[in-house]
Amino acid sequence: MMEPQPSDAALEAFEPLRPRLIRVAYRMLGSVADAEDVVQEAFIRWLRTDDAAIREPEAFLRTTVTRLCLDHLKSARHRRETYIGPWLPDPVLDEEEEEDVTLPLMLALERLSPLERAAFLLHDVFGAAFDEVAATIDRDAAACRQLAARARAHVREARPRFAVEKQRGLAIAQAFFEASRSGDMAALGAMLASDVAMHADGGGKRPAVVRPIFGSRLVLQLHKALAVLFRKQGSQLVDTRLINGLPGFVTREADGELQTTALEIEHERIVAIYVMRNPDKLKHLH
Structure with missing residues (x-):
């Protein structure tokens, strides 16, 4: 028809x-x-x-x-x-x-x-x-x-109860990118709430944590290991932007694919990290 x-x-x-x-x-x-x-x-x-x-x-x-x-x-x-x-x-x-x-x-x-x-x-x-x-x-x-x-x-x-002002949120996102890629765990730890949660969606298409990670100690452990890979392989900042209403940033990773990181921030501390790695969900950003 x-x-x-x-x-x-x-x-x-x-x-x-x-x-x-x-x-x-x-x-x-x-x-x-x-x-x-x-x-x-x-x-x-x-x-x-x-x-x-x-x-x-x-x-x-x-x-x-x-x-x-x-x-x-x-x-x-x-x-x-x-x-x-x-x-x-x-x-x-x-x-x-x-x-x-x-x-x-x-x-x-x-x-x-x-x-x-x-x-x-x-x-x-x-x-x-x-x-x-x-x-x-x-x-x-x-x-x-x-x-x-x-x-x-x-x-x-x-719903956000203590939503961060946009420009301040983007500044925290920029600082998070720099600390996580350089391996500055002291600076990164100072940004995290003690009960921070990290979620990563790879969809089985790219490596990602298969379950959410809770608590600043475990999140820092993961980022300490990731920082070694970032220094060896590279992770290029494309832009800091609002992502689904949250401050965050877009990067191009070592495999050539895009990645987004969105940060939920309360009282100047990051309470949740949302990382999108599934390439099927990032196609529209190209």
Whole structure:
């Protein structure tokens, strides 16, 4: 079956909405490539729909994208169960800060049911009325309020309580890069909270810790060993940026692949380190 050809009017109406629709899909799925695929499928369905039957294009498309994401999550959950090592969402650089959906919050969303995630994101993050949420996920408005309330309770702890100012956070990220690559463990240890956690996602494609590491002593032990490799093989800083709302940096490692490191910071101390090494999740950064 041939895909319908877009008219100038259809493109003009859709294209301004595409970035926001991709953000909705990415929040649901945690994958940039999957989000783009879902939005493209929504675009095809938009072209097949009678314009006269659509009073609010953005609401129609947001509903379509969310339903496609819910379908996608059924298969995605099975893939996560067989994933090698910790799973982290794809890194996205310099997102709109006002949405306040940081990497820890996205990980908290992973623990919700798909319907809870949809209700929370649509209402609390993207500002949709509960009537629209109800129509989108095929539940009544009262049920949607309960879903969003349950989600809110689960993710409350993941919201930044003592968020670091952006430029200060990027300065700490720069200092973390320099200390970790040079092997200055005294400087690195001074940045870490005693209960710091480190998560690394290699997806079975590149070496990475297969379980999260907890506590500054173990995190420092790992970085002491890594610093030897960095000095021998090299690790080039590409840029310091916000990564999924957290201060961090992008590097090119000895194997030629990119890597991202995002830092969760509270009270001037790093409480969590999130390293993305899976090359499949870094393709969009190239």
